[in-house]
Amino acid sequence: MKGPIVSIDVSNGNSHFQCFTQRGTKMGKVHRISHTVEGFNCLKSKIEELEKKTNEEVVAVYEATGVYTKPLERFLEKNEIKQYSISPLQSAKQRKTEIHNKKTDKKDPESIAEVYYIKELREDEKEADLYHELRTANRVYEDCLVHLRKYKVTFQSHLSIVFPGYMKLFQDGYSQISLQLLEMYPHPDRLKNKQPETVAKKLNKHTDHSFEVCLKNAKRVIEFANNKTYPGCDKEDAWVAVLVDDIHHLQDTMEEAEAKLDKIIELAKATPYYSIILSIDGIGPNLASRIIAEFGDISKFKTRGAMVAYVGNDPNRAESGDIEGYHLSISKKGNKRLRCILYLAVTCSIRSRKENPINAFYQKKRQQSTPLKSKAAKVACITKLIRTIHGMCKTGTVFTS
Numbered sequence: 001m002k003g004p005i006v007s008i009d010v011s012n013g014n015s016h017f018q019c020f021t022q023r024g025t026k027m028g029k030v031h032r033i034s035h036t037v038e039g040f041n042c043l044k045s046k047i048e049e050l051e052k053k054t055n056e057e058v059v060a061v062y063e064a065t066g067v068y069t070k071p072l073e074r075f076l077e078k079n080e081i082k083q084y085s086i087s088p089l090q091s092a093k094q095r096k097t098e099i100h101n102k103k104t105d106k107k108d109p110e111s112i113a114e115v116y117y118i119k120e121l122r123e124d125e126k127e128a129d130l131y132h133e134l135r136t137a138n139r140v141y142e143d144c145l146v147h148l149r150k151y152k153v154t155f156q157s158h159l160s161i162v163f164p165g166y167m168k169l170f171q172d173g174y175s176q177i178s179l180q181l182l183e184m185y186p187h188p189d190r191l192k193n194k195q196p197e198t199v200a201k202k203l204n205k206h207t208d209h210s211f212e213v214c215l216k217n218a219k220r221v222i223e224f225a226n227n228k229t230y231p232g233c234d235k236e237d238a239w240v241a242v243l244v245d246d247i248h249h250l251q252d253t254m255e256e257a258e259a260k261l262d263k264i265i266e267l268a269k270a271t272p273y274y275s276i277i278l279s280i281d282g283i284g285p286n287l288a289s290r291i292i293a294e295f296g297d298i299s300k301f302k303t304r305g306a307m308v309a310y311v312g313n314d315p316n317r318a319e320s321g322d323i324e325g326y327h328l329s330i331s332k333k334g335n336k337r338l339r340c341i342l343y344l345a346v347t348c349s350i351r352s353r354k355e356n357p358i359n360a361f362y363q364k365k366r367q368q369s370t371p372l373k374s375k376a377a378k379v380a381c382i383t384k385l386i387r388t389i390h391g392m393c394k395t396g397t398v399f400t401s
Contacts (some may be wrong), residue, residue, distance in 0.1 A: 151249050159243060
């Protein structure tokens, strides 16, 4: 790459930038700006000054730092300034080659600029609003799941005091019928002398289940409450009220998560890739929509290798030869969220026990002369799945068993 650039080291709420007329030739000193109107106007004036001096279009180069770069990205986009983002790993690797390789705010723009000049980078392209909305919706959904997991840990801790062993009575302890019954009778002693029919009628009124199902569950819980569990507090203890609050938090958060997931699925249906990815065995609406949310517009990936690298499932260069049977080392220099989603998709595909390419590939890796362990075989299957998705989306082919 060549030409004038402004190299920007982005931090939380502020940035340091340095102008270059060409490789190795600086214009002025390193400037520090805050991410405010005044700060970005200062950056714009320096870019205009550099363009006037070189009579060439100036591009902005910065290190991708997640959410911290968003205000800068928006500013550059609004002002129609070409932008290139580089991986922090690239700039860190460049610093190691320098004699004085200390990481400082004033030195970092030089390292970022050097990466730009010695690498062939692709200009950052703005995806359609649909994909931006999809990715944002998925990130919000995953944040909601983080809160839900925390609530579940707290709930189980308090439940072990008030109603020990309750979760074992249900296949899904967080189902509607389980939480509703516990909300109505949060302590075993509150079920003493209760008739199963009475509890079932009340439960039937507040859930979507039939009276027969409610009666079956009521009998099982009453039996357990009267003869087996021994609570760690009285029925009027403060812990009981705390448990009821936990249940409300859980119910609200679960409903919120479900609504957010429904939104993601509706958005994903508007893309050309949804029905294609959904046709793969083991992948349902949840995983299909979230895979699209994190990949974005799949047409931007010109090769399967680029898609694999984006996920961070490409092999470490030092270990790209023969692989030992116990490990499969990957770079992990990619989208961690997407890697987790694809791992889940592979696991579901294998559990489906259907004759499909992913399951067949998994069995092959497990049974080869130097067999891979289960996790390593699944990691290998992720690459297989990515290649399958790329090929199907490129040709518009729907998977058929």
